[in-house]
Every structure is written in C-alpha cells, then in structure tokens.
Amino acid sequence: MKLLELYATMKKDVQFIENQLEKSIRCDHELLSETSLHLFKAGGKRLRPVFVLLSGKFGTYDLEKLQHIAVPLEMIHMATLVHDDVIDDANTRRGQLTVKSKWDNKIAMYTGDYLYAKALSIVTQLHNPVIHQVLSKAIVQMCIGELEQLRDFFNTDQTVRNYLLRIRRKTALLIAISCQLGAIAVGAPDKVSAALYRYGYNVGMAFQVRDDLLDLCGTEKQIGKPPGSDMRQGNITLPVLLALQDEQIRGPLLAEIAEIQQQEGKHDASKAIQMIRGSKGLEQAEEMADRYIAKALHALESLPNVKAKKNLTDIAHFVAKRSY
Amino acid sequence: MKLLELYATMKKDVQFIENQLEKSIRCDHELLSETSLHLFKAGGKRLRPVFVLLSGKFGTYDLEKLQHIAVPLEMIHMATLVHDDVIDDANTRRGQLTVKSKWDNKIAMYTGDYLYAKALSIVTQLHNPVIHQVLSKAIVQMCIGELEQLRDFFNTDQTVRNYLLRIRRKTALLIAISCQLGAIAVGAPDKVSAALYRYGYNVGMAFQVRDDLLDLCGTEKQIGKPPGSDMRQGNITLPVLLALQDEQIRGPLLAEIAEIQQQEGKHDASKAIQMIRGSKGLEQAEEMADRYIAKALHALESLPNVKAKKNLTDIAHFVAKRSY
Numbered sequence: 001m002k003l004l005e006l007y008a009t010m011k012k013d014v015q016f017i018e019n020q021l022e023k024s025i026r027c028d029h030e031l032l033s034e035t036s037l038h039l040f041k042a043g044g045k046r047l048r049p050v051f052v053l054l055s056g057k058f059g060t061y062d063l064e065k066l067q068h069i070a071v072p073l074e075m076i077h078m079a080t081l082v083h084d085d086v087i088d089d090a091n092t093r094r095g096q097l098t099v100k101s102k103w104d105n106k107i108a109m110y111t112g113d114y115l116y117a118k119a120l121s122i123v124t125q126l127h128n129p130v131i132h133q134v135l136s137k138a139i140v141q142m143c144i145g146e147l148e149q150l151r152d153f154f155n156t157d158q159t160v161r162n163y164l165l166r167i168r169r170k171t172a173l174l175i176a177i178s179c180q181l182g183a184i185a186v187g188a189p190d191k192v193s194a195a196l197y198r199y200g201y202n203v204g205m206a207f208q209v210r211d212d213l214l215d216l217c218g219t220e221k222q223i224g225k226p227p228g229s230d231m232r233q234g235n236i237t238l239p240v241l242l243a244l245q246d247e248q249i250r251g252p253l254l255a256e257i258a259e260i261q262q263q264e265g266k267h268d269a270s271k272a273i274q275m276i277r278g279s280k281g282l283e284q285a286e287e288m289a290d291r292y293i294a295k296a297l298h299a300l301e302s303l304p305n306v307k308a309k310k311n312l313t314d315i316a317h318f319v320a321k322r323s324y
Numbered sequence: 325m326k327l328l329e330l331y332a333t334m335k336k337d338v339q340f341i342e343n344q345l346e347k348s349i350r351c352d353h354e355l356l357s358e359t360s361l362h363l364f365k366a367g368g369k370r371l372r373p374v375f376v377l378l379s380g381k382f383g384t385y386d387l388e389k390l391q392h393i394a395v396p397l398e399m400i401h402m403a404t405l406v407h408d409d410v411i412d413d414a415n416t417r418r419g420q421l422t423v424k425s426k427w428d429n430k431i432a433m434y435t436g437d438y439l440y441a442k443a444l445s446i447v448t449q450l451h452n453p454v455i456h457q458v459l460s461k462a463i464v465q466m467c468i469g470e471l472e473q474l475r476d477f478f479n480t481d482q483t484v485r486n487y488l489l490r491i492r493r494k495t496a497l498l499i500a501i502s503c504q505l506g507a508i509a510v511g512a513p514d515k516v517s518a519a520l521y522r523y524g525y526n527v528g529m530a531f532q533v534r535d536d537l538l539d540l541c542g543t544e545k546q547i548g549k550p551p552g553s554d555m556r557q558g559n560i561t562l563p564v565l566l567a568l569q570d571e572q573i574r575g576p577l578l579a580e581i582a583e584i585q586q587q588e589g590k591h592d593a594s595k596a597i598q599m600i601r602g603s604k605g606l607e608q609a610e611e612m613a614d615r616y617i618a619k620a621l622h623a624l625e626s627l628p629n630v631k632a633k634k635n636l637t638d639i640a641h642f643v644a645k646r647s648y
Contacts, residue, residue: 029468031475083437087430106411106474109433113407113440114467120444121460129451136445143438144353150430151355 009311010053013063017049017070024071024122025115035099035111039078042096047207048073048178050315055182055196057308062186068126069181072119072135077174079115080142082108087150088233095224131181138177145169153234154261156254160241164205167212172204195299199312202296207319209289212237214322216276228269232260238288243281293320333635334377337387341373341394348395348446349439359423359435363402366420371531372397372502374639379506379520381632386510392450393505396443396459401498403439404466406432411474412557419548455505462501469493477558478585480578484565488529491536496528519623523636526620531643533613536561538646540600552593556584562612567605617644 007014025036049070056066084090085098086108092098100108116139123135148166152158179200183193214223215230216239230237236257244250256272276282296316303309331338349360373394380390408414409422410432416422424432440463447459472490476482503524507517538547539554540563554561560581568574580596600606620640627633 028464029471031471032468083433086433105429107471109407109410110467110471110474113436114464114471116437116440117460117463117467121457121464124453124456124460127453129448129453132448132456133445136441136448139441140352140438140445143434143441144356146437147353147356147431147434150434 007050009307010050013053014046014050016063017053017067017074018046020067021049021071021074024118025075028114028118031107032111032114035082035103035107036078036115038096038099038102039082039111042094044074044077044094046074048077048174051175051178051200052182052185054308054311054315055179055188055193055200056186057306058183058192058196058303059186059188065126065185066182068122069131069178069185072122073174073178073181075115075119075122076139076142079112079119080146080174082115083112083146086112087146092225126185128184131184134177134181134184138173141169141173145173149235152236154236154257156236156240156244156257158236158241160238163236163238163241167205167208168201171208171211172201175204175207176201192303195302198299199296199316202292202299203316203319206289206292206296206316207322209238209285209292210319210322213239213282213285213289216240216273217282228273231257231269231272232267234261239276239279239281239285241281242284243276243279246279246281249275249279290320293317331374333631334374337377338370338374340387341377341391341398342370344391345373345395345398348442349399352438352442355431356435356438359406359427359431360402360439362420362423362426363406363435366418368398368401368418370398372401372498375499375502375524376506376509378632378635378639379503379512379517379524380510381630382507382516382520382627383510383512389450389509390506392446393455393502393509396446397498397502397505399439399443399446400463400466403436403443404470404498406439407436407470410436411470416549450509452508455508458501458505458508462497465493465497469497473559476560478560478581480560480564480568480581482560482565484562487560487562487565491529491532492525495532495535496525499528499531500525516627519626522623523620523640526616526623527640527643530613530616530620530640531646533562533609533616534643534646537563537606537609537613540564540597541606552597555581555593555596556591558585563600563603563605563609565605566608567600567603570603570605573599573603614644617641 022037022040025040026033052066052070052073056062081093082099085093086100086105089100090098091101098108099111120135123131145166145168149170152162152166176197177200179196180193183196212230215227215237218227220226231240240253243253253272253275256275260267260269260272293316297313300309300312300316346361346364349364350357376390376394376397380386405417406423409417410424410429413424414422415425422432423435444459447456469490469492473494476486476490500521501524503520504517507520536554539551539561542551544550555564564577567577577596577599580599584591584593584596617640621637624633624636
C-alpha cells in the first residue's frame, strides 16, 4: 500500500493546502519565492499537513482554520531542511539540487529564516495563544536538536538515550505537534489533542528510526542516495550504536568509523555497513521502531471512532513497514 | 551627552530586562547558552529594550508585561547580528570575536535560529494576537531585507529608494515595532502606538544613515573597525550612492569600487573614501538623516506630555548627533 492511497480520501483538502502553501511563498519577494518554490517543487510526502488535517477530524473540521496550521508546519519542515543542507553540505535532496548548491549557503540561510518567519506570521491568523506557545516551544527544542546533531557528529560514545532525545527533537516533535495543533485548532477536547500528540510523537520516533535503518539497509534506488550517507556525514544512528554494543564488532567498527571521519566522508562506508548488517543492531533497532508503533496505536485507542482514526492507524502501519 | 545618561532615569528597569535576557538564554542548552551569552556579554546599546520601556510609559506601565516584548526584541536583534556575521564573514564585532569566528558558521546559524525561536516563545506569554502579528510580519520583512542586502552587494546601479527600502527592513522596522509594541502591551490607544511606530521608524532610518556615514567619516577608534568596512564588503550605502550622482566623481569612484570587488575586499578603500569625502554625498546624507529626525520629533508632538516623551526627544537628538 502506498502512502498516496491513504491520502485518497482527503485528496481535495491536501491539494488545497498544497495550493495555499505555494501561494504563501510566492507573495513576498522574487528571490525568496524562487528559492522557496524550488524547495516546494522538490515535493515531499507532506506528512505534516496530512497529520494536521486528519487530527482536525476529531473536532469541528474547518479547513479555513486548519490551513493556518498545516501550511506553517510544512514551511517549518522546509526551513529545517534548507538549514540542514547547509550543515550537511548536501548537494542534492530528493534528486534535486539543494538551495545551498543551486544558489549558495548564505541564500540558503536566509531562505530558512524567511520560511520560519513566514510560517509564524501565518499562524498568528489564529488567535488561540496555546497554539502559539506549543509551536514556538517546539521550534526552540528543534533548534536545540539541530545543534546537538552537530555536537554529536562522529561521537561514538553517545548513549542510545542521547540518540533518542536527538531524534525526538529533530523529527518526532514536529509530527507530534502537527497532530496536537490540528486537534486544538478545531476545538477538540484536551484529552483528544493530548492522545494525538502521543500518537504523533511515537509515529515520528518510529519514522526516524526506520529512516536511519533504511540508510544502512536500503538500496540507492530505494533511498535516493548512496547507503551509509549518514555515517559518512558523522551522523551516528541507532543501529550503529547498537552494533557498537557487540564486543566482537566494536573494535573493528570503531576503527572504520575513525577512518571515515579522518578521510572526511570520502572513505567507502561499505565495510562498516557490512559489519552493522552482520550485527544484531538492525534487528534491535527494528524492534524499537515496532515498539514505538505499538505505542502510537495504543494512543489512538481512547479516541472516538471517526474515519480519521482508521487513517491514522493505517499511516502507523505504513511507517512500520516503510521501505522508501 | 551620552546615551547612558538618557537611560539613567530607568536604570533599574533596564537592568531588570538585562537580567531577564541573560536568564532566558541561560536556560535551555549548554552550547547554545555559551554562544548566546557570548553575544550577550559583548554588550550593545540595548536601544530596543529602552524604546519598549519608554513607550510603555504611554499606558499603564507594567514591567511584567513589557519584559515579554523587550527581551524578545533584543534577542531578535542578536539573532540578526549572528546571522549577519556569517554573511559578512566578520571575525569581530564590538571588539569581541564573533560566534562564527569563535565557533563556526554552522553553530552561528543555529544560534541565530535558536534566538529567533526563543524570542517568539517568550512573546507568546502575552496573549494579544496583534502583538504576534506585528512581530512575525516584521521578521518576514527583516529576512527580505537581509536577502536584499546580499543581492545588492556591489550593485552600484541601485537607486537611493532601493537603499532606503533596504535599511527600512534591516534597521528601522525593528526599532519602529519596539516603540509600537511597548505601547500596545500596556494598552495605550491606537493613535499613540501608531505615533510611536512613526517615531521609531524615523529614528531608525536616521540611525542607520548615521551609521553608514560613520563608516566613511569616523576614525577606527570611534567606530571600532577600520573605516570603509561597508564598502569593502560590497555594502553600497547612501553617501556612496549620492557621491556617484556627481558626474566628476562617478567614473573614478566606480573604478575604485570595481577594484575593491575584484580584490575581494583586500584593496585599500582609502582612495574611494577620499573621493566620497570630497563629494556632496556626506552632506546630503546628513541632511537626509536630519529630515528623518525632524519627522521623528514631529511624530511625538501628538503624544501626551509624560516624562518619557522628553526622553524620546533626547534620544532622537542624540541619534542625530551620534559619533560612536
């Protein structure tokens, strides 16, 4: 099953958000429109808007209101990507040139700043202060996560807890508040928005663990980049940390990672990847992702039986199996 | 008269804001606290908080509320500085190493992101949606201004209007909303906050024109950096644009600027500075700054005669004469 099929029931509304997103980034400034549209056109799963819309079904569904959450959250996601590409020195994303590569780092930095600011200016059209508080606090945490990722590059001494805290900030939080804010915007009860937050948080965690697994197990065709890219950048992910716990593998794997670091990513990562694939790290990481999915599904249980609940369940199962 | 003397009457409250600012950036994360505190400790005139507090005297003065405007506005100012230093490749600011120089560009980028986000999360403690709208729209405009500055580097064909629009976004807007939001936060009437916006806008424009003049006329001791730094970076300011309107000077000045551009700022700017000093550009730019000051004072006229009005008048006169 493809994610798109899950979207089918809400195709019209997702398209509306897509159009509003494009309109919003077209209006202010020529160069910023160009760079932002470049990002926009590279596409993406638009997961965050979908979560906002589905969560909006647990109250008085109101697309007019929900767009002021869905559009900004996707913009914030885009802002983090464009700043990430500066940090990672990435030349392509989703098969397209990155902004930092097509233009330059400086323009990429200001494009990210602009997208953050624009996102917040759209949210202010909703007058519920709780929404602003939730959103701005999440962005603070996301910035901290970004910086921690920098600090943790090539840090093979980091703990699994450390990793989990980082992906919580980097990925799970924005997905969690997509669900939470969608519910809040339509006046759903606090219990409902809190349950949706937990759902989103756990799906987000599973999503990132899966993403990190794919980088080590996927083919170049599946993941759109050579496997082991994370490791070459110094991003030490869960399967690597788990593999390092194996006394047999630890020594040689540390040596390989040190070599990669020394040669600034130019060293072939295939030997390290083989070691990790030969360890229990992959399986253990998969189990952790599954546990997050189970928690996500559990969070849904208390929710009323609207159709969106089935959709959210399907998305959780989809994330559990994702191989793209 | 020094700016500090103007602050004397509100020393206690300015110090309170200073303490709150420090507290706010100390609390989240070790490295971000370090980089932000480094910026904080480099000091600054804290003009924006002072404008917030003085404007707060035109309603029911409430330091508890005003801190949630003053602290974020200074943080946003700090965020723009740290991102500016990345763009300008600046190694020192106010005699201190910049974040990008003491740490690196990546950390500077995330420090800026964090300060923006943290600022917005503090503002959300005030529940007036107008405040959020004014602030987020201003930041969008500021981002556009930053990007335009990039685009306009070494563009000797830009118009004076172009320059004015740029400094409006880059400098005047944040000072304007400091005054406006201070008044809104304490429930001053719309007419009052609008007049204070106009005051702040015009003071801000004069401030930036003066700043650009100082870069060409000041001594290294006065301005804390070698004169002509703007030009070496490619920042074509008002006195330069006005000097270029002189047919006698235009040709040789263009040639000098082209030389500076070609040698990537390593070419001595003293010849270009001499030409500009010999033109009517300086005098005309001074006249423009004076006109902005006159407009700022005019904006104050309609305001009730509280003591802060006298303070704001003094600050305008101070900006008109500033030589630091």
